[in-house]
Amino acid sequence: MLLPVPLLLAAAPAAFAGGGTRRWFGGRGESLRADAQAAKDAAAAAFYELDTAQRDLRISMETITAVDNSPAARRAAEGFAALGERIDAASHTYIEAVDAHDLDRDDLEPSTASKARDELTKAKDELTRVKTDLDRFGQSLTPLLDKAETQLARLAPAVERARQALLAASNALDAVRGSGLRADDLAARLAALAPELTKLNQGAGRHGVPETIQRAEQVVHAADAVRAEAARLPERAQEIDRRLVSLRTRAQALTTRAGTVDPVLSELRRRFAAACWQDLQHVPEQAARSVRQAEEKIKEAAEARAEQRWADATSRLGTARALLNGTDEAVSAAGDRLRRLNAVAKDPQQEIDRTRFAVRDAQRLAMTGRHTPDPRHARPLDDSVARLDRAVAALEGRHPDYWQFLTETEAVRNTAARVVSEIREERGTGA
Template sequence: MTSAWFGGGTSRGSGADLDAARSAIDGAAQALLDLDTRQGYVDDALRTAREFADPMSTDDLQRQWRTITEKCFAASAAYLDATAKFPLVDSMGRDNRVLDVGAARRAFLDAHRAMADASTAVDSFYRAHRERIDAAARAAAAVPSQIAAARRAANKVVEQAGEVGSANPALLDLRTVTGSLDALTAALATLEAATHPRAQQTAALAVTEAAERLSAALDDAPRLAERARSAVPSVRTRLQALDTRLERLPVAQSALWREFNQASSADLAQHHHRAEHLLTEARSTLTDAERAIGDGDPESAHDAIDAARRLAHQVDGLIDDVTHRLERLRAIRDDPGQAEAKVRFSIRDAQRLVVDRGLAGEWGSVLDAQTARVDRAVAALQGVHPDYWALVRELDAVHDFVRDVVERVRQSARQGGAGPGGR
């Protein structure tokens, strides 16, 4: 009679039966809490990883994690559905005597298993990507200390600026100091405005670097004037040496005009005039540097000294153009065969290379054409004053071209082949 009354053998909510259901519910509830803890940790870690890395570099993690979170959601939903479907108490707060205890127990055990499986999936994901996830977590954990260190560095350098200003207020007006101070102020403002950990980390680094630059500028400030004074004599000596070289330049230019075809040095005709002009400008600039030192403006003095050095370098180049041209023309006039032989050897060497690499069909005619160029250049040496400079330029051009061919052949061998294209 009792079995028929309770549904043909279906277990209903007696006290002992409810205890069994409660045990299943408690186990499922604990599994839910455990799953939520694990999932929450990885969720937070992945969010941090995305903030501390290029989002594209974490897309693969995010895709894998979405699949697992869907599994977690389904398991949690199974628990919540079981809770709604199988309440242990009725609306009056009394034991639910009509509860299908067997079905309830099975539902909660199934939910428990689903959540355990989801927890296992979370653990497996974490173990597979632990290095990347934990690295991001460590980076995030380090941000507060990085911010604190940046602020300490800023405070320290501000104190340093105060000490320098007390000793010599004019030093704080130097461009290197004011520029570095402005950069530090801007970096601090950016740090204060930053809210995301990655932005805070970047801003803290910028503050630290700006503080280091300002500290270096403050350290250097008292020595700027002395360095400028020390540099002036060496620059003056260099300008005097250039003046001596320039005095001899007309002799070299005269030899070019006298010994060689006019076309061999036409591009150098104004070099003496240009060098004189630049040397005069360099002397004037050095005078400006000395004046700036006397006015207590070491930065302007350094700017002028640097400008004088650049001008001196240009004068050097102009003089070298003439003297080196004369030396090279005399060398090829005295032994034109030597330069010719060097270029022909490079052509033959390249020809052997393309044959060895099985690329003669692609490059053979190209290299043969270079031999013809050399033949024509040598044959053009005619008259009382042959154009040796034309020969030099053509031999240089062939040599450079052949060198490029050799490099391309070697490159094609490494990459699987590339022909001469438009050569």
């Protein structure tokens, strides 16, 4: 049966209210629900943006703290932790606001929708403020992050260089051993680097970026040194062999030369005062002793060479060379003494003239551009003139000490040369 139209219209509200359908508030109610939903969506977007920014910045902070332990880096870590607390608080407020209001409820009251809108808007605003501060903080990290990224960019190449340096050193050592040289000391030095390679392989995450870069550089330096010494080892062995032959020959020659000292001393004793040769009378004995000692060191060096103890061989050869040098000088001094004494005994005037010329040349330089000489220059030159005169006068005795005379004239010339050097240095600096 059909109902009259008025009755049908009267029954309509009851029909829409039952059966699980949404309660109807009219236009304003739905508008508040929509506003609240929009506020919820905006808050969710702000929450997502803040969470993304925090995760990105956390990666930057981990990069910085992995590399940098400076006060600035520690302050940055503290600042990020403080921002993290603010982010947690803002996120908690947002989540509470979302959980407190079910905007899809059928019986959502307009006042509840309005309250939800306000709380969600407030949560969104706080999330936005914290993100703004987070962004500003991230910008302040740029210098620290650039520095850290530069360090990280150095890390992999540094570790690779260390590995390649170790490989090159190992190959060089193998080549040396293949030529018959043991190179035990180099092998031990290379083996000592194995723990360092282990630490490099363990990575910077365990040992730190700066420490790993530094360790890699140290390994490169040590491995390069082993490689270079291994490459030089065959040449070093050949050089030691050459020096052994050379020093043996020199020791034999000095033995022969030392035998000429006794005749020289005999002539010195016969022709000149004792003061001219007394300091030389022990030369033959000292020369023979030094040559014997040198020969013993040469023998020890040869044994070390045979056992491939390169450092010991080099050290012994150095000692032998020093002994032979001293012997050579002592033997030469005897012959040179006789030659100089013969020359001055024959014609002392040549030595006198040579010395006077040196003093006068210094005096002329001291007077150049001056009316009176500087006392600092005139006094030692005047003393030198008097010293030379005394040395010449000493030659008038029956048994003149020609060696003392030569010592004095040499001292006078040295004084003149020193004064000349001082004058030129002062004038060269504008004094």
